[in-house]
Amino acid sequence: MDRTVKVISKNFKKYNVESIDEYIKLGGFSALKKAFDLGPKGIINELKISDLKGRGGAAFPTGKKWEQATKVPGDRKIIICNADEGEPATFKDRYLLEYDPFKVIEGMTIAGITFNANEGFIYIREEYKYLHDKFKKAIQLTKENNYLGQNILNTGFNFDITVFSGAGAYVCGESTALIESIEGKSGRPRLKLARTSEKGLYDLPTLANNIETLAAVATILEIGGEEYAKYGTKNSKGTKLISLCGNINKPGAYEVPFGITLKEIIYDIGGGVKNGNALKFLQLGGASGPIVPASMIDLKYCYNELNANGINIGSGAILVADETNKVVDFLKSVQDFFLHESCGKCTPCREGNRQITKIINRFVNDEASIEDLKTIEKFANVMKYASFCGLGKTAPTALLSAIKHFPIEFYQHIKTVRKTS
Numbered sequence: 001m002d003r004t005v006k007v008i009s010k011n012f013k014k015y016n017v018e019s020i021d022e023y024i025k026l027g028g029f030s031a032l033k034k035a036f037d038l039g040p041k042g043i044i045n046e047l048k049i050s051d052l053k054g055r056g057g058a059a060f061p062t063g064k065k066w067e068q069a070t071k072v073p074g075d076r077k078i079i080i081c082n083a084d085e086g087e088p089a090t091f092k093d094r095y096l097l098e099y100d101p102f103k104v105i106e107g108m109t110i111a112g113i114t115f116n117a118n119e120g121f122i123y124i125r126e127e128y129k130y131l132h133d134k135f136k137k138a139i140q141l142t143k144e145n146n147y148l149g150q151n152i153l154n155t156g157f158n159f160d161i162t163v164f165s166g167a168g169a170y171v172c173g174e175s176t177a178l179i180e181s182i183e184g185k186s187g188r189p190r191l192k193l194a195r196t197s198e199k200g201l202y203d204l205p206t207l208a209n210n211i212e213t214l215a216a217v218a219t220i221l222e223i224g225g226e227e228y229a230k231y232g233t234k235n236s237k238g239t240k241l242i243s244l245c246g247n248i249n250k251p252g253a254y255e256v257p258f259g260i261t262l263k264e265i266i267y268d269i270g271g272g273v274k275n276g277n278a279l280k281f282l283q284l285g286g287a288s289g290p291i292v293p294a295s296m297i298d299l300k301y302c303y304n305e306l307n308a309n310g311i312n313i314g315s316g317a318i319l320v321a322d323e324t325n326k327v328v329d330f331l332k333s334v335q336d337f338f339l340h341e342s343c344g345k346c347t348p349c350r351e352g353n354r355q356i357t358k359i360i361n362r363f364v365n366d367e368a369s370i371e372d373l374k375t376i377e378k379f380a381n382v383m384k385y386a387s388f389c390g391l392g393k394t395a396p397t398a399l400l401s402a403i404k405h406f407p408i409e410f411y412q413h414i415k416t417v418r419k420t421s
């Protein structure tokens, strides 16, 4: 049974993105009109009813975040749409850019109305260069039709959007590093002495959200918070865009209701494991996410059940690894990524990644010792608790979960164990 849904993704491949009229025919900009009627309080109320949580990884309730933000005073405020999408195995935000740019523009403008901001920035992954101009074109069309720019729909409200290219570094997706990058500095996370909503881009009050969150906002206003909340479970309402990849028959971006099981995602939506092989593990949420053994695939894909099992939904990536994958080889690719992407600002992440990579290589080459296993676990925990930003804190997640679920695989690569067995 196909359990995918088309709520946020309902317009994907349904219209020509160079035609704003086609978008309007699909109900486009009805959310924006509603937003003007509702005003900031009404918008926030709909978001609270919908139970939308930030889709950038941390899952902070959007209604609450926006409510706190509206209390920040200021004459000049900024909206940022985070479309950096640097997390490995994650490609669902690309679908929003490619197949529904007007909805993203609508969501950003609604954020502007709520936060009383007149300037928006969309930070698009550098590798999605082919989409930068397409998005600029969508902005231009929206302006020409008075849904963006000066005096939008004759309401007196002004809002404009600037496209900014990502800097090609994973860490630039972290909101303070992203802000540094837009400011023209090297994209490294900032020491946060105040909330971004108080002191963000150019030290101005800034509301930053993930692109899927903003597209969901437009959808929620279009259909109503209550309607959106009908999808999902009691504690994880709504739907999620996921990107399914790895050893799977039907990789791709899909939209699912929360509460679907991992098994249904892999077998009913993804068509099962490639070549009829057995499933070994999943990695949820990209390289920074945990490894989930096949024995756990009856778990429901929702915040509560996964969190209760130490798993985060993160970016929405689901990578499938079959029985032919060695855990240590997989961890090597994860480690190589983090070693490359660590910005080097803090010691636990910079040195931790370097040392863990060296040790993982010894496991890959069957040259590890028992002491090595103890050392990587110790280093991983130091990184988790002492790193300056989320990159270093989550870089060892895959390793720690692999040690928990696949301890024997590490022992199989320890020299002395191999000799005696």
Ligand SMILES: Cc1cc2nc3c(=O)[nH]c(=O)nc-3n(C[C@H](O)[C@H](O)[C@H](O)COP(=O)(O)O)c2cc1C
Residues within 6 Å of the ligand: 053, 054, 055, 056, 057, 058, 059, 060, 065, 082, 083, 084, 085, 086, 087, 170, 171, 172, 173, 174, 175, 176, 208, 209, 210, 211, 213, 214, 389, 390, 391
């Ligand atoms: C290393 C790192 C990379 C990140 N990359 C992204 C990204 O590509 N896109 C994104 O929306 N959020 C990313 N985030 C999360 C953002 O910092 C931020 O929490 C999010 O954009 C907030 O939006 P939300 O409330 O809509 O989830 C990243 C965080 C870290 C630590």
Ligand code: SF4
Residues within 6 Å of the ligand: 171, 189, 341, 342, 343, 344, 345, 346, 347, 349, 350, 387, 388, 389, 390, 391, 392, 393
């Ligand atoms: S945790 Fe890593 S990416 Fe983050 S500031 Fe430290 S070195 Fe840079």
